[in-house]
Amino acid sequence: MTSRRSAVDSFDALLEPFTAGVNAKCLSRTLDGDFDALAAVLAPRADDEGGLLVVDDEMLGALRGVDTRAVEVLLEDRARLAALGREPQLNVITHYRRDTRGLPVSVDVHSFHVDRAPVEADTFLCTYAGASSEGLDDEDAMRIIDDPAIRAALRELHGRDEDFADFLAEGSFDLHFSKRSGATPFTFGVGHLWRLAVAWPGSPVTPCIHRAPDADARPRLMLIS
Ligand SMILES: [Fe+2]
Numbered sequence: 067m068t069s070r071r072s073a074v075d076s077f078d079a080l081l082e083p084f085t086a087g088v089n090a091k092c093l094s095r096t097l098d099g100d101f102d103a104l105a106a107v108l109a110p111r112a113d114d115e116g117g118l119l120v121v122d123d124e125m126l127g128a129l130r131g132v133d134t135r136a137v138e139v140l141l142e143d144r145a146r147l148a149a150l151g152r153e154p155q156l157n158v159i160t161h162y163r164r165d166t167r168g169l170p171v172s173v174d175v176h177s178f179h180v181d182r183a184p185v186e187a188d189t190f191l192c193t194y195a196g197a198s199s200e201g202l203d204d205e206d207a208m209r210i211i212d213d214p215a216i217r218a219a220l221r222e223l224h225g226r227d228e229d230f231a232d233f234l235a236e237g238s239f240d241l242h243f244s245k246r247s248g249a250t251p252f253t254f255g256v257g258h259l260w261r262l263a264v265a266w267p268g269s270p271v272t273p274c275i276h277r278a279p280d281a282d283a284r285p286r287l288m289l290i291s
Contacts, residue, residue, distance in 0.1 A: 067092070070203040070274075071252070077146065080261045084188075089263035089274040090201060097257040099136030101194035101287055107132055108158040109285035117161040126156075140194070140289070143259070147190055147291045154190065154291035161281045170219035171210050171239045176280065178202050178243040178251075180273035182265040189262040189274075189290065191254060196286030197279035199254045201262075206249030207275050210242045241265070243275050251277075 067073050071090045074080050080093050107129060112119035123144070126137050140156060147154040165174040173179070178200075181189050193199060211217050211234055224233045234240040245251060254260055254276075262274035279286075 068203050070205075071201075077259070080259065081150075084263045084269075084271040087271060089204070089271045091261045092254075093259040094255075095257045095259060097136075097139055097194065099139055100133035101136045101139075101256075102196075102284070104129070104132045104136050104140075105158055105195040105285040105287035108287075109160050112158040112160045112285060117159060117163065119158040121156040121158055136194070143192060143289055147289075152190070152291045154289055156287070156289050159196075159278075159286040159288065162278055169237075169239075170216045170223065171237075171242050173238045173242060175278040178207060178245065178275050178277045179238070179241045180243070180265050180275055181262070182238075182241055182273070185266060186268070187264040187266050189264055191260045191262060191276075191291075192258065192289045193254060193256050194287040194289070195256070196284040196288075197282055198256050199288075200251040200277050200279055201254060202243060202245055202249065202251050202275040204272050204275065206246050206251070207243040208246055209240070210244050211239055213244075 069087055071092065072088045074091050074093055077093060080091050108119055108121060123141060126140060129137065144154045144156060162175050164176065165172040181187070191199060211220065220234065220239060221227070221230060224230055262276060263269060263271045265273040
């Protein structure tokens with residue numbers, strides 16, 4: 067890993083506070099089960115829902131002809147996070163909506179970004195099937211609004227100097243990053259459970275920069291909390 071990412075060997079270690087500049091922790095796992103087939107069964111329903119299907123336990127239990135080991139893993143992972151008081155969401159994704167407004171900064175999930183919350187928060191993430199999420203170490207990233215030309219374009223869009231910082235925050239423009247030239251994003255991989263730092267007032271570390279991968283033909287199955 068790097069100075070920003072650390073590998074842990076237990077779920078409990080994943081939960082320990084972020085320290086020493088690390089903003090992403092990974093519990094590496096090799097999961098048993100055919101998650102690809104399960105995602106494929108639900109993909110048409112995801113398409114019907116605009117590309118993203120929220121899968122509840124009832125829906126999982128009603129599936130026939132899928133690998134029950136995969137279903138068990140999903141139920142266990144969700145239960146483990148729910149036991150912490152979280153609301154883990156299992157999604158099948160065939161495509162995300164893109165930000166097609168043509169603004170100086172695109173703010174959809176395919177753009178590298180950090181998550182922000184008004185109170186202490188973090189993000190758990192696991193990709194079970196399909197292309198996995200990608201991340202960027204801080205050292206490999208530049209905040210897009212720090213590019214003078216983009217900043218000037220956003221100021222023009224806003225139309226005045228007053229409340230410019232609020233405008234940037236309200237539009238989430240300040241959350242997005244570009245990759246430094248020559249840098250390589252890292253991949254979160256399949257099956258591994260990640261805990262990512264989020265931007266919140268008082269966070270001891272920087273938030274983890276990440277994005278959804280470009281859509282390909284494979285439906286994604288992922289847990290996010
Ligand atoms: Fe995100």
